[in-house]
Amino acid sequence: MKSLSIKDIALKANVSITTVSFIINGKAKEKSISEAVIKKVEKIIIESGYKPNQIARSLRTGNSNIIGLIVEDISNSFFSKVARLIEDKAYKKGYKIIYSSTENSVEKAKELINMFKSRKVDAYIISPVAGIEDDIKLLLNDNKPVILFDRNLPGVDTNYVGANHFTATYQSIESFIKEGKKNIALVTTDVSVQQIIERFDGYKQALTDFKLPYNENLVLKIPFGQAEEETISNIKELFKNNKIDAVLFATNYLAISGLKAVKQINKTIGKDLSVIAYDDHEAFELHTPLISAVQQPLEEIAETVIKLILNQLSSKTKLANQQVIIPAKLISRN
Amino acid sequence: MKSLSIKDIALKANVSITTVSFIINGKAKEKSISEAVIKKVEKIIIESGYKPNQIARSLRTGNSNIIGLIVEDISNSFFSKVARLIEDKAYKKGYKIIYSSTENSVEKAKELINMFKSRKVDAYIISPVAGIEDDIKLLLNDNKPVILFDRNLPGVDTNYVGANHFTATYQSIESFIKEGKKNIALVTTDVSVQQIIERFDGYKQALTDFKLPYNENLVLKIPFGQAEEETISNIKELFKNNKIDAVLFATNYLAISGLKAVKQINKTIGKDLSVIAYDDHEAFELHTPLISAVQQPLEEIAETVIKLILNQLSSKTKLANQQVIIPAKLISRN
DNA sequence: CTGAAAGCGCTTACAG
DNA sequence: CTGAAAGCGCTTACAG
Incomplete structure (x- = not known):
């Protein structure tokens, strides 16, 4: 069963794929597509269950609505809890998170960055290991937002969110x-x-x-x-x-x-x-x-990380890097 | 800084992109590319740090070397531990894992499946919620391997790995x-x-x-x-x-x-x-x-899930579904 | 032994 | 108000 493409929808609706694309991307008004056509196409899309191929979209636009999250070890509860919070918050803004664990290995961290890069993720959230400074600089050269968290990387000038x-x-x-x-x-x-x-x-x-x-x-x-x-x-x-x-x-x-x-x-x-x-x-x-x-205030860390990312993604110009240090609290249970 | 494409490499090496593609994909011998050309191209690839664009590759081939993992909640230690084991094992076989949490919400589970589908993941590992039976059947119609784990979904005929x-x-x-x-x-x-x-x-x-x-x-x-x-x-x-x-x-x-x-x-x-x-x-x-x-024997569950997936991915024909029930053990600490 | 070209499914500048 | 066409970066059937 082949999945439907934009061409199939255009065919069914008797319009060009351009028109369908404009409608899918909410540019119908802006491109002054007539109400009638919009309705017709939208109906067909819903009835057919058509979902745009995100791969094709990414190839064309160069972005993915995906944020890559690289942690030390997802089975460590600190990371899995932060990951979950970040995932929730990003999800609400239309971004998906994909994560992976480095196990503190420089090689694996480099590989993960390369994997994310070749998947064109829009931004990176990384709890780094020493040794990947150059890889991160490449991302920054590429104008991709990079937020380090939990631990900073001296010698790399980017955003950082972490506890004191x-x-x-x-x-x-x-x-x-x-x-x-x-x-x-x-x-x-x-x-x-x-x-x-x-x-x-x-x-x-x-x-x-x-x-x-x-x-x-x-x-x-x-x-x-x-x-x-x-x-x-x-x-x-x-x-x-x-x-x-x-x-x-x-x-x-x-x-x-x-x-x-x-x-x-x-x-x-x-x-x-x-x-x-x-x-x-x-x-x-x-x-x-x-x-x-x-x-460590997990909620606040996750919130700040996402806020920084979204700011950068929505800004056309390069924003100044921020180092956000959040106080950690000693909970005395004696 | 634009990243390099296969065209750039072809240009530098003075060969066609076809040749470069064959070399990248290890088909050089099979396509009888000469040793000299292979060496030359490989040298350029390494020196330039060229990485193929996986998005383009996926668009063309329809697969991604990515396995989608959908769990109930990644911050639950049962799931984060299994996820980590699955990740490790898949990684060794050249597959990457991307995961997300459903929070036992039918809507979120459906959305995640759609997201993974539109990213053309090669296979799905899902700890399901009731209500997504039809979505899973669509995946199966698509000939994608689907492994349910932790909990089965009565009424869906697919693979299952879980404890007794x-x-x-x-x-x-x-x-x-x-x-x-x-x-x-x-x-x-x-x-x-x-x-x-x-x-x-x-x-x-x-x-x-x-x-x-x-x-x-x-x-x-x-x-x-x-x-x-x-x-x-x-x-x-x-x-x-x-x-x-x-x-x-x-x-x-x-x-x-x-x-x-x-x-x-x-x-x-x-x-x-x-x-x-x-x-x-x-x-x-x-x-x-x-x-x-x-x-629950986490290691064994992860191992079995991955084994089933890899079997199916490497088999041209549709394999019989398997229901693997693994004994869970009461650890008495009295 | 190697290459030109089609095509994967989109988006968008341009034209009318 | 709408469409034809180029192009994103690959893979691969076909040709020589």
Whole structure:
């Protein structure tokens, strides 16, 4: 069953394909097509269930009404939640989202950008990895809107939306210190992306400002993508240092592994050990005791990303780049 | 900056676009292009960074190397995990995945199918809602592979991959009964999709087989998409019935709301109340006490879906439809 | 061993 | 008020 083309509709309606095209694209008035013809053609379109071939349209116009979204890992709840919000908001404006995960691999990120490019997506929303700066610059040369989110890419001059990771981390450490904690550990990942670096810097700065020594034995960097059992055992190893009285986990999945690790050793959260997780998760609201977490305002991030994109898509001239930093909030559940 | 076209490459190499096209598509040998020309053209392609326009290619060939994946809600961890696995496996075979969420809305599901159709995706993986039977039949008429997953659609004759929801639920209820539980509640959703119905049926059948009365006051149907506070308060209301000594949650997000509800009332899980959640979640492994869950084999589901799709895409003839039922496993954490 | 040309289904500048 | 025709960037049957 071949699907209908604009030619079939034109034939049935006894008009040219030009006329049909104008009507489909809402340019009938502007092109002064008569009411009668409009009605006739619209009726045929509805009855036949004709849907324009978007591929042909894209080839001709060079755009697609599709926005490409590249995240680190769609199965991470932070990303899947933001993705869902972005999808909803874009959908309401007539844009579709297609997404893919980079797994923090430079090669996969480059491939995804190329795939999106060859599909002529209208705009890009990317949580980047270091190493794709040049690919992003090419997109910008092409005049495509690019919004980085979650983490910035130093050296690329484009739009960015992200939480204030440094401040949120700083405040987390500060809250530990105010509780009287002295040996504060940080469990983070080994990927060197902006938001992880900011979290690390916030940790160090808070220690310095409050005159606590920075001790690198209290910092554990977990290789990205490592099997969870390994991570748990690394964390148990860290906790062999009995002095540790507080720990900040730089991502929610590390916190989950960390909580599992704590279950297996003789430390009691709340009494021996204070815990804060960066990025909230359902598990933390259910844990006994409750686990404090830094919440990024997902809704606001999604909203801002979409707003920036739509502004640029609807503007004929190149807009100034914006760096929108949104405060993240420490939710204390003690 | 216009991007390069095949014409530019042909021009630079001093050959026809036909020749370039053959080389790009690996048909050089078959078309007996000379080694020298192949080398020359390949060199130019690499140096120039030329990437074929997939839109043009799709328009011409009618396919896209893209598989459309339609899930209920990408921010639900069951779907985001399966999506990620499917993405990985498809990617390795040269297929890209684009996904979208239906939110259990018939209209949105139809729109998504139309969008995918007009983008000429090669195959569809769909966790369907009732009401899109005709749209799916149109795809099948079009000879596009369609794999339903997670839930089947009675009345549509196509491929299906899903867990044995009935049996897994039955076994869960059976395990409650063997613990000596007498008043077993079910918290489920009001959407009438196959997998939810199967879970309900498994619940009822187990009661019947073990000579327990079916009491509809023990069944709570939560409206899909309802705000969580509302759900929690519905569940607290249910638990006002003090006789309830066990509860099965038909989805993991309902279980999470349920666990929050239990925290707010004076029931103790393990002592007063046994709990099983359908679909596992990180939170259950961290909860005190641990929460038992029915685990669907995500990896196997993703693997099977992709295998079915690739088989069909590579086969010239129409293959027989397959219904693959994969056992789900009750993970007892008591 | 290689190329000219048709055609996929649209949009749009131009003409009347 | 409406249409014929070019062209977006490819693939492929056909010809030589």
